Every structure is written in structure tokens, then in C-alpha cells.
Amino acid sequence: MNSTTSALRLSAEDRLRALAGPDATLREDQWTAIEELVARRGRALVVQRTGWGKSAVYFVATALLRELGEGPTVIVSPLLALMRNQVEAAARAGVRARTINSSNVGEWTEVQDAVAAGEVDVLLVSPERLNNPDFRDTVLPELTATAGLLVVDEAHCISDWGHDFRPDYRRLRTLLTELPEGVPVLATTATANDRVVRDVTEQLRLADGDALVLRGALDRESLRLAVVRLPDARARLAWLADRLGEFTGSGIIYTLTVAAAEELASFLRERGFEVAAYTGRTDTTERQRAEDDLLGNKVKALVATSALGMGFDKPDLGFVVHVGAPQSPISYYQQIGRAGRGVRRADVVLLPGAEDRDIWSYFASLAFPPEPVVREVLGALEGAGRVLSTQALEPMVDLSRGRLEMVLKVLDVDGAVHRVKGGWEATGEPWSYDGERYGRIAEARTAEQNAIIEYQRTDGCRMEFLLRQLDDPHAAPCGRCDNCTGERWDASVSEEGVTAAQERLRRPGVEVAPKKMWPTGMAALGVSLSGKIAAGRAAETGRALGRLTDIGWGNRLRALFAEHAAAVPDDVMQGCVQVLAGWGWSQRPAGVVTVGSADLVADFGSRIAEIGRLPLLGAVDVVPVAPGNSAHRVARLWEAMRVSDELAARVAELDGPVLLVDSRVDSGWTVTLAAYLLTGAGAKGVLPFALATTA
The missing domain is CATH 1.10.10.10 (Winged helix-like DNA-binding domain superfamily/Winged helix DNA-binding domain)
Structure with missing residues (x-):
């Protein structure tokens, strides 16, 4: 090592200690990457496990490049949580970092002025910003011309072979062609197999310049992997309620759907645990609060969908439990990588479900x-x-x-x-x-789904299995998982837990929110519906027995529809009666109308009318239409749906609203248009009621 290189490394070590503490020292691969970027102004792809210190590479490199008079580093980062963590980490290293993303639009001008004034060392941008017209045309050209380093974080997102492909990331190909000569480029990820590595190097044109590729061992010695097979959803909920207190510290419980996350979080709160739901439907402010509560160990767990994935940094996260298996071993590894970064032991448990394949098919x-x-x-x-x-x-x-x-x-x-x-x-x-290419990707997705099933069944080392899926050349038996040690979680569940789970899962009733606006552009399809649905013509807030994505009634309802049943089973009917009994409507329905006259709907409507001692008035005539986007679906329904003169006369004579019965609500446009036609015929209101909703 010559004197210049030696001085550079000493400076890099100083910067690392400022970032990570007085005892921190650079890993050899960290130094190799920093040297490539700073001394050689080269390009590098770093594939290392979560917590290895990939962010240290670009923050230290940034500090060194800024000392040499280079421009600011531009980091393309996928998630707001990741950005928040990185801004805080940068400050510890004396690096001034700012962000431009969808949550801070009011700060954009100030941030852009600060960048132009040289007051920003690191600018973090979301990939979506790269093609925002204002940003692309007014900010990006100057930023590209003056950048000292470009960083592509979570680089597997650029590859449609990756588990979290995002089309916006592929805009980086254009950005790279516009970088001045000699601007170093760093791409980082923790979850890339050989195929994704090849694609990333090609997409980012890293291969053209003989880029440095650093791939380290992905195993983390703290993780204890296990699979617990339980017979049904109620057993999984009961098992969690019985065992959650045995897990050390706080952690994450992943589910496959929003509905499952919300239902499971509610159940665990009822069982006395401090937990919060975290999904793509969670308000931004609530997400921030939930993240802060988990970081501060104010909650036992966040019950989350994949919305809580890349970028959440909690070194002492004690466990990750999956209720339902993700559809690939690679995405599973990415999510469990949140745990055990700064603790000696972290438990990782998969509770697979029979409904997993149905959910994968939907995705x-x-x-x-x-x-x-x-x-x-x-x-x-x-x-x-x-x-x-x-x-x-x-x-x-x-x-x-x-x-x-x-x-x-x-x-x-x-x-x-x-x-x-x-x-x-x-x-x-x-x-x-x-x-x-798309055909090969579909085949790869099927192979990944088969692999996650094999992961559940294997009697070999579970960590080794995952690492081989990631083409980790260091893959070897871990000696820690349930198969390696023979130590398995007790799969028994308490009678009390099963009873509570059964009660929760069989608790019927979800709201069906009414549509308030017609789709845009209906005139182009020959339909004179536009703007806000007129007062008195919209459906009222309805009810359904359950969501098809629920882990309770959803399982029962999916089976019912899969069987193409012609009649409503008694247990399902009993649940519907409970929903009606607890509805709390302002005015009791005065009659029942069905949507169409298919066997299942006809049986459902007649039994509801009989139980409620209401007249069965008839059916809104509707011809089945193909699914489609909102505008096309409404246009098709407009042609396919009618209210007969006989039905119109009956509903007009009622003193109260109509109970509009259907088997399921998907887009919501069928009941919306039926309500529009019925109120147009004189109905005093329409209350939609369905067996299932997919909302």
C-alpha cells in the first residue's frame, strides 16, 4: 500500500468511526469498494447481507470525495423509511443529507437551492422522481452534470427478475448515459442471485467497464430458522397468541394481505399484546409512528405486509414471524433479514397456510x-x-x-x-x-413458488437452502435451524387460544363503502354518466359477511365459490344473520332485491327475505360482463343491466330502503349501478349486502 492509499484508508477509517462508533473498523470488502470509487472513480456492485454496512461504503466514499472537491452524491433509494434512516446515519458521519420524495413536496425548492449552493453532500431521491417532468427537466440535468457519485440502493429493484421489480428503477439506464466521464457508480443489494446480478450489471452498464462485483457470505449467525405447520388459520392465530410472549424483544409479524394484517393485529390486541398494523393502506403519519414505536420497543410487534420491507433498520429486532409464506425464497430472505443484526439470537418462524397458493395466484x-x-x-x-x-x-x-x-x-x-x-x-x-423475456420471468416465478414449498418440506438446513437460492457460494449448513438442531417449536395450542381465535375469525361483517364518483371519460364510451353520483342515487354503506382475503371467513368463502355452490350453506347463512342483526341501519329494509338470478344469489336472497320476513321483490336483470377497469366495467354494465317495469313498480311502493343482495362485491360497480337504477325507479334507498367482498 503506497502512502497515498494509506492516507486515504486512514481517512476512511476516521469517517467510519464517526459513523459507527469509536471501535468500528472497515471490513476489507468495504475498503475495496471505497478505494474503487474514490481512488479509481470506478463502478462497483456490492451484494452483502442486511446490516453488513453497505451504507457505510457510500457515506464514507461521499465524505472522501467531497474533501477532494467533488459534487454531491445522488442516492436513488426506494422507500421513505430507508431515506429517514439514511439521513440520520449521514449526520453521524458529518455528511449533510437531504431528500426529495413524494412526502416533502413543500421542501423541494429549498432542497434544490441548498444543492445548488453546495450545502448538501447527499441527495436521496425516489426512483419515481427520476421521471417526474419538473424534476427530470429542471433539476436532474444540473444534478447529473455536477454529481460526484451515483448510488443505486436496493439495486435488485432494477431487475424484473428480482423479487421487488420497479419499472421506475430502469430509468437509471438513461441517467447513467448522461453522467460525465469518471463519475463513480455504486449499486448495492442484499438479495440478488446470479441471474439478478447479471441483469443489474447489464441494466446499469456496469459490465462495460469491468465493474467490481463484491459478493459476501449472506448468512447471519444470529438467525434461528424454523417452520411450524398448523392445521388452519385459527390454530395459527392461537399459536401466535400463546407464544408471542416467549419471543425475545420486539419484532415483525408478516402477512400476505392487508386484510390479514389488520385482522391479526386486532386479534393480538384483544389478547393483550401491544401491536400495530402496518400496510400499504396505513396513513403515512401512522406508518412513521408505528416505525418509531417499534424502534423504541413500545410495541411487541408490527403486523405488516411487504410494505415494511427494505430500509427498516432496527439492529436489535428479536424475531420475524410469517403468517403465510411469501412466494419466493428470495423475498422471504429479504424480509427475515430485518432481524438479528445486533443481537446474539433472533428467531425466524414460518407458519404456512393452505391459502398461500391462492394469494400467489392473485399476485x-x-x-x-x-x-x-x-x-x-x-x-x-x-x-x-x-x-x-x-x-x-x-x-x-x-x-x-x-x-x-x-x-x-x-x-x-x-x-x-x-x-x-x-x-x-x-x-x-x-x-x-x-x-x-416475460415468459421466462413467469416460469421463474413458478419455480420460486415451488422452491418456497420445498423450503417448508426440506429436512436439510433451512438457511443453506435459502442461501443456495441466492447462489451464495458460501452456503453451508448453519447448525442453528430447527432441522440442524432437532429443536422444534411446540406446535400445540391452548384450548382457550383456539376458542378466542375461532370467535375472532368467525366474527362476521365488513363494510362495503359506496362509490361517490363515476369513472372519468365515460362519454368516450357512449355512456352519459360523469362526475359525482347524484344525491339520492348512490348506494348506502353496505355490508358483506367477509373479505375473500381474510384469514377467517375468507377461507370459508373462497372454498364456497371454488365449489360453485348453488345454495348458501347453513354456517355461512348463520354468519349473514349475525351481520344483519348488528347492522344498525337508520331505517330497516322494506324489501329484498337480488342482483341477477343465478342459483347462489337467488337462494341467498330468498332465505334472507324469509328470515327477515321481507317481501322478495325480484331481481335486477344483468348479463355477466367481462372484468375490466372501472370505465369499461361501467360501460358494459350500462348495456347489460336493467330494472323491469314490474320490479320498478314494486320498489316504488315501498316505505323504506331496498336490501340489494349479491354473492360478492369486487369492483363495486355492479351494486353502484344497480342502486342508481333502483333509486331512479323510485327506491327510497339501497343497502347492498353480499356474501363476500374483495375490497
């Missing part, structure tokens, strides 16, 4: 659409010859809002469309659908 249905659908989006933009917003495009193409936005982002990255103020425009550039 798979949201994958990138087939070519004809994508061509339809592109054709709509090209045919318009002008800028169209996402809302304006919805009536033209039969895709949900989320999938439409995904398609537009991919087309934008591929150069076929361009995002501008007000929406999107076609570029006229040729575009080809990479069907072969």
Missing part, C-alpha cells in the same frame, strides 16, 4: 399484460396525437389503473412513450414486445 394475475393489451395502450396514445393523462387513457384501454401505470412506465423506459406535464405522449419510436 401473478397482476403481471405485465400480454402484447395485444400493451399495443392497445400504445395505439390509443398514437391515435390521440396529443398528451393524455392516465385517467383519460383508462376509458380507451381495458386495464386497471395500477396495471396501466405499469405499462406506461415500461413503455417510457423503452422509449415508446414520454411522460410530460399533464400525462403521456407517444414518441413514434419503434417498439417490440419482449414476450420471450
Whole structure:
């Protein structure tokens, strides 16, 4: 080591101690990466386990580059939680960090001015900002021209082979081509197998410059992996309530759906535990409070979906429990990596469920659409010859809002469309659908689902199994998991716990929120419905027995629909009666109307009418229509639904509202339009009631 290199390393060690404490020393791979970035101005991909110190690499490198007069570091970071942690960590190292993201729009101008004035060492931006027209056109060019280092954190997100692919990340390919010569680039991740590593190096053009790739051992010696098989949802809830107090410290309980997280959190609170739900539906302020409560050990656990994933940093997290298996070993490893970073032992337990495959199938249905659908989006933009917003495009193409936005982002990255103020425009550039790649990705997802099933069944080392899925060359038996030690969690559950879980899971009734606005652009589909649904024409707040995604009634209802039952079973009917008894409506229904006359709905409606001693007035005629986005579904229903003169006369004679009965509520547009037609015929109100809702 020459004197210059020696001085650089000493300076790097000083910076690390400021960041991590007086006893901290650089790992060899940390120093190798820092040297590559600072001394050689090269490019590096660092694949190391969570907690290894990847952020130390870019904060130390930033400090050294700033001392050499280089511009600020730009870190592309995926989650707000990650940004908050990184700003705090940077401050400890004497590095001035600021963020630009969707939660601090009011600060953007101030932050941009501070960057221009040289008062910011690190700017953290979300990938979505990279193609925000204002940011892309006014801020990014100057930032790119003056950047001293570009960091792509959680780089597996750039690869659609990765477990958390985000189309916005692929915009980095363009950004890299615009960087001045000699600007170093660092990509980091904890969860990348060989296929993802190859794709990331290709996407970020790291391979072109013989980039340094540093892959370390991903095992963490504190983790104790186990699988506990229980017969049903009530046993899993009871087991958690019986055992949660045995786990050391505080931790995370992951579920596969929002409904399951909210239901499980409510049950555990009833059983005396301080827990909070954390999902994509949780308000931003509530999320921050929940994170702070977990960091401060004010709660035993957060019951979370994958919304609590990358970026949450709690070194003393004592356990991670999964109620339901994620659909790949790689995403499972990513989530359990939250635990055990600063403690000697952390327990990791998987409680798989029979419904897991159904949930995976639903997520798979949201994958990138087939070519004809994508061509339809592109054709709509090209045919318009002008800028169209996402809302304006919805009536033209039969895709949900989320999938439409995904398609537009991919087309934008591929150069076929361009995002501008007000929406999107076609570029006229040729575009080809990479069907072969999407097919291989679908096959890979199926293989990953099979692998997580194999993980549950294996009698070999569980950690070694996960590490081999990540192509970790250091994979070896851990000697700590339940299979290695033969030490297994007791799978018994208390009678009291089972009874409480049964009561909770069989507690019927969820609200069905009414629609208040018609979809945008209905006139383009020949339907004269627009704006706010007129007063007195909307459905009132309805009820359903349960959500299909629930871990209680959801399991029972999914089985009912899978069997294509023609009649409502007695146990389900009893639950419906409980919902009706506890509804608390302002005026009791005066009659029952069904949506269509299919066997299951007809049986449901007649039995409700009999039990409630209400007249069964008839059915709203409806022809089954194909699913689609809101605008297309309403347009199809408008053509397919009618209220007969006989039914109109009956509902007009009632003194109270109609109980509108259907088997399930999905988008909510069927009951919305039925209510609109019934109130138009003279109904004094419409109360939707269904067996199930998917909301």
C-alpha cells in the first residue's frame, strides 16, 4: 500500500468511526469498494447481507470525495423509511443529507437551492422522481452534470427478475448515459442471485467497464430458522397468541394481505399484546409512528405486509414471524433479514397456510399484460396525437389503473412513450414486445413458488437452502435451524387460544363503502354518466359477511365459490344473520332485491327475505360482463343491466330502503349501478349486502 492509499484508508477509517462508533473498523470488502470509487472513480456492485454496512461504503466514499472537491452524491433509494434512516446515519458521519420524495413536496425548492449552493453532500431521491417532468427537466440535468457519485440502493429493484421489480428503477439506464466521464457508480443489494446480478450489471452498464462485483457470505449467525405447520388459520392465530410472549424483544409479524394484517393485529390486541398494523393502506403519519414505536420497543410487534420491507433498520429486532409464506425464497430472505443484526439470537418462524397458493395466484394475475393489451395502450396514445393523462387513457384501454401505470412506465423506459406535464405522449419510436423475456420471468416465478414449498418440506438446513437460492457460494449448513438442531417449536395450542381465535375469525361483517364518483371519460364510451353520483342515487354503506382475503371467513368463502355452490350453506347463512342483526341501519329494509338470478344469489336472497320476513321483490336483470377497469366495467354494465317495469313498480311502493343482495362485491360497480337504477325507479334507498367482498 503506497502512502497515498494509506492516507486515504486512514481517512476512511476516521469517517467510519464517526459513523459507527469509536471501535468500528472497515471490513476489507468495504475498503475495496471505497478505494474503487474514490481512488479509481470506478463502478462497483456490492451484494452483502442486511446490516453488513453497505451504507457505510457510500457515506464514507461521499465524505472522501467531497474533501477532494467533488459534487454531491445522488442516492436513488426506494422507500421513505430507508431515506429517514439514511439521513440520520449521514449526520453521524458529518455528511449533510437531504431528500426529495413524494412526502416533502413543500421542501423541494429549498432542497434544490441548498444543492445548488453546495450545502448538501447527499441527495436521496425516489426512483419515481427520476421521471417526474419538473424534476427530470429542471433539476436532474444540473444534478447529473455536477454529481460526484451515483448510488443505486436496493439495486435488485432494477431487475424484473428480482423479487421487488420497479419499472421506475430502469430509468437509471438513461441517467447513467448522461453522467460525465469518471463519475463513480455504486449499486448495492442484499438479495440478488446470479441471474439478478447479471441483469443489474447489464441494466446499469456496469459490465462495460469491468465493474467490481463484491459478493459476501449472506448468512447471519444470529438467525434461528424454523417452520411450524398448523392445521388452519385459527390454530395459527392461537399459536401466535400463546407464544408471542416467549419471543425475545420486539419484532415483525408478516402477512400476505392487508386484510390479514389488520385482522391479526386486532386479534393480538384483544389478547393483550401491544401491536400495530402496518400496510400499504396505513396513513403515512401512522406508518412513521408505528416505525418509531417499534424502534423504541413500545410495541411487541408490527403486523405488516411487504410494505415494511427494505430500509427498516432496527439492529436489535428479536424475531420475524410469517403468517403465510411469501412466494419466493428470495423475498422471504429479504424480509427475515430485518432481524438479528445486533443481537446474539433472533428467531425466524414460518407458519404456512393452505391459502398461500391462492394469494400467489392473485399476485401473478397482476403481471405485465400480454402484447395485444400493451399495443392497445400504445395505439390509443398514437391515435390521440396529443398528451393524455392516465385517467383519460383508462376509458380507451381495458386495464386497471395500477396495471396501466405499469405499462406506461415500461413503455417510457423503452422509449415508446414520454411522460410530460399533464400525462403521456407517444414518441413514434419503434417498439417490440419482449414476450420471450416475460415468459421466462413467469416460469421463474413458478419455480420460486415451488422452491418456497420445498423450503417448508426440506429436512436439510433451512438457511443453506435459502442461501443456495441466492447462489451464495458460501452456503453451508448453519447448525442453528430447527432441522440442524432437532429443536422444534411446540406446535400445540391452548384450548382457550383456539376458542378466542375461532370467535375472532368467525366474527362476521365488513363494510362495503359506496362509490361517490363515476369513472372519468365515460362519454368516450357512449355512456352519459360523469362526475359525482347524484344525491339520492348512490348506494348506502353496505355490508358483506367477509373479505375473500381474510384469514377467517375468507377461507370459508373462497372454498364456497371454488365449489360453485348453488345454495348458501347453513354456517355461512348463520354468519349473514349475525351481520344483519348488528347492522344498525337508520331505517330497516322494506324489501329484498337480488342482483341477477343465478342459483347462489337467488337462494341467498330468498332465505334472507324469509328470515327477515321481507317481501322478495325480484331481481335486477344483468348479463355477466367481462372484468375490466372501472370505465369499461361501467360501460358494459350500462348495456347489460336493467330494472323491469314490474320490479320498478314494486320498489316504488315501498316505505323504506331496498336490501340489494349479491354473492360478492369486487369492483363495486355492479351494486353502484344497480342502486342508481333502483333509486331512479323510485327506491327510497339501497343497502347492498353480499356474501363476500374483495375490497
